[in-house]
Amino acid sequence: MRTIRIGSGAGYAGDRLEPSLELIEKGNLDYISYECLAERTIAIGQEAKLKDPKKGYNGLLEYRMEKALPLCWEHKVKLITNMGSANPEAAAEKCVEIAKKHGLTGMKIACVTGDDILPIIGKYDEVEVWENHKPLRELDGKVVSANAYMGVEGIIKALKAGADVVITGRVADPAIFMAPAIFEFGWDLEDWDKLGKGTAMGHLLECGGQATGGYFMEPGKKDIPDPAHLGFPIAEISEDGSLVITKVEGSGGMVTRDTLKEQICYEIHDPENYITPDVVANFKHIQFTQEGKDRVRVTGATGKPKTATFKCSIGYKDCFIGDGEISYGGEGCLERAKLALEIIKERLELVAPGAFDEMKYDIIGCNSLYWNPDNQLPSAPSEVRVRVAGRAKTKAIADLVPNEVEALYTNGPAGGCGAVKRTRDIVSVASILINRNDVKPEIAVYTV
Amino acid sequence: MKLYEIAHSRTGDKGNISNLSLIPYDEKDFEMLKEKVTAEKVKEHFKGMVKGEVVRYELPDICCLNYVMQAALGGGVTRSLSVDMHGKGFSSYLLEMEI
Numbered sequence: 001m002r003t004i005r006i007g008s009g010a011g012y013a014g015d016r017l018e019p020s021l022e023l024i025e026k027g028n029l030d031y032i033s034y035e036c037l038a039e040r041t042i043a044i045g046q047e048a049k050l051k052d053p054k055k056g057y058n059g060l061l062e063y064r065m066e067k068a069l070p071l072c073w074e075h076k077v078k079l080i081t082n083m084g085s086a087n088p089e090a091a092a093e094k095c096v097e098i099a100k101k102h103g104l105t106g107m108k109i110a111c112v113t114g115d116d117i118l119p120i121i122g123k124y125d126e127v128e129v130w131e132n133h134k135p136l137r138e139l140d141g142k143v144v145s146a147n148a149y150m151g152v153e154g155i156i157k158a159l160k161a162g163a164d165v166v167i168t169g170r171v172a173d174p175a176i177f178m179a180p181a182i183f184e185f186g187w188d189l190e191d192w193d194k195l196g197k198g199t200a201m202g203h204l205l206e207c208g209g210q211a212t213g214g215y216f217m218e219p220g221k222k223d224i225p226d227p228a229h230l231g232f233p234i235a236e237i238s239e240d241g242s243l244v245i246t247k248v249e250g251s252g253g254m255v256t257r258d259t260l261k262e263q264i265c266y267e268i269h270d271p272e273n274y275i276t277p278d279v280v281a282n283f284k285h286i287q288f289t290q291e292g293k294d295r296v297r298v299t300g301a302t303g304k305p306k307t308a309t310f311k312c313s314i315g316y317k318d319c320f321i322g323d324g325e326i327s328y329g330g331e332g333c334l335e336r337a338k339l340a341l342e343i344i345k346e347r348l349e350l351v352a353p354g355a356f357d358e359m360k361y362d363i364i365g366c367n368s369l370y371w372n373p374d375n376q377l378p379s380a381p382s383e384v385r386v387r388v389a390g391r392a393k394t395k396a397i398a399d400l401v402p403n404e405v406e407a408l409y410t411n412g413p414a415g416g417c418g419a420v421k422r423t424r425d426i427v428s429v430a431s432i433l434i435n436r437n438d439v440k441p442e443i444a445v446y447t448v
Numbered sequence: 449m450k451l452y453e454i455a456h457s458r459t460g461d462k463g464n465i466s467n468l469s470l471i472p473y474d475e476k477d478f479e480m481l482k483e484k485v486t487a488e489k490v491k492e493h494f495k496g497m498v499k500g501e502v503v504r505y506e507l508p509d510i511c512c513l514n515y516v517m518q519a520a521l522g523g524g525v526t527r528s529l530s531v532d533m534h535g536k537g538f539s540s541y542l543l544e545m546e547i
Binding site for chain 2: 039040130131132210215216218221222257258261262263264265266267268269270271272283284285286287288300318319321323358359360362364368369370371372373374387389390391426427428429431
């Protein structure tokens with residue numbers, strides 16, 4: 001029975017590069033997939049594309065591909081990534097340019113498009129937005145992007161066309177890992193059981209070092225070897241869907257039942273119904289068996305028929321958030337921090353009464369991460385940091401928050417130090433369901 | 449005893465929803481966790497922080513619990529005013545729970 005090896009090259013947009021290069025060189029891989037899109041990345045990319053039609057893809061694309069493309073060509077590893085973000089065509093053209101520069105003659109680079117449904121988003125005006133349960137037309141801010149989470153279809157088309165490199169925009173994260181297995185083994189796109197297993201593989205790989213002990217580690221409780229050289233995970237998947245998760249021998253981190261337990265639960269809701277564009281995966285009775293050092297066999301994942309809808313992320317110009325921070329230390333620092341917050345509240349009421357949609361007042365070190373009203377503040381911290389954040393519809397209003405925090409420098413309380421301030425133009429994301437027939441994945445293939 | 453002594457956890461985020469795993473170091477503790485760490489108890493633990501309902505799911509073969517908390521992220525990761533927009537620190541807070 002045939003088995004292929006798929007590596008995880010990145011778990012988020014800004015991830016480390018060397019672990020992926022180690023995988024390409026030493027992982028005996030057939031494929032490497034880089035997952036680089038968070039919820040609002042495309043919305044921000046779309047704005048960059050409006051300013052320059054050659055931009056809008058992942059900012060680290062050139063940095064990564066300069067190293068990864070020559071290595072992939074040398075080691076016969078195919079590369080799949082969603083680094084195309086809002087502009088997969090421009091990303092593919094950039095990759096062609098890089099491949100030419102390195103003399104990778106004959107390399108086929110494909111882009112997958114079709115996720116951008118902004119031109120037809122108006123037809124979904126009455127559909128309910130998940131985040132606020134109101135109809136889409138009531139969204140308070142200009143819509144700048146609308147992208148459907150596509151499945152494996154476009155990637156498989158590209159692989160069938162002989163692509164060595166596939167660049168996509170928005171696709172579901174597991175799809176960029178599962179597509180090679182479907183393509184190589186000729187799995188039927190309605191073989192729900194195999195697609196469930198392939199989705200489990202994708203889910204375990206899509207966050208890179210989260211599966212190999214990275215985000216898992218806790219000194220004294222969950223120690224891992226050589227964390228600074230953390231290796232990224234590899235899936236060995238066979239024609240029948242049997243699956244082992246492992247990593248490059250000698251790399252840092254570890255693959256154990258426990259590291260995979262944390263990752264399989266990550267960002268799933270009902271484990272029996274993990275909805276993706278390709279399948280409704282069922283992880284309820286997933287099992288992990290440690291077969292050797294850094295080798296865990298995964299069994300028991302299955303699947304059910306896919307739904308008639310795609311999830312679609314809509315980016316919109318939401319608001320401005322201004323926030324400022326200032327520290328206090330030594331005896332009495334908590335009292336001074338509390339006084340600082342009282343002063344800011346009163347000042348903002350004075351300079352802009354009722355102008356803010358929402359405010360948050362934190363004392364970092366005491367209640368910024370957890371603000372259950374029953375929690376006691378620590379009695380005598382050695383230092384604390386005041387943070388105030390406010391949401392407003394204009395930058396001018398939002399700016400008042402960090403400005404007032406910074407002004408505590410001279411206006412007191414005593415000993416305020418290390419003030420910082422910023423105001424961000426917030427593009428938020430609203431999610432809806434759309435008809436999958438509105439999305440047509442298309443490919444273009446360039447030969448170097 | 450704090451949950452921290454016997455279990456570990458990871459937080460995930462989707463929109464305004466946070467999910468928390470709860471995984472005993474020793475699988476023999478799974479039944480006890482199921483009994484003691486109910487969805488209601490988690491909802492109470494996150495009072496003031498999580499505004500929506502909390503539902504608990506189980507992955508019995510690997511002894512994992514998964515808590516899904518609605519309206520948990522200040523309107524969603526992309527617009528939250530919190531230092532921790534993703535609620536990633538919630539896992540450490542769950543493990544502070546006394547059982």
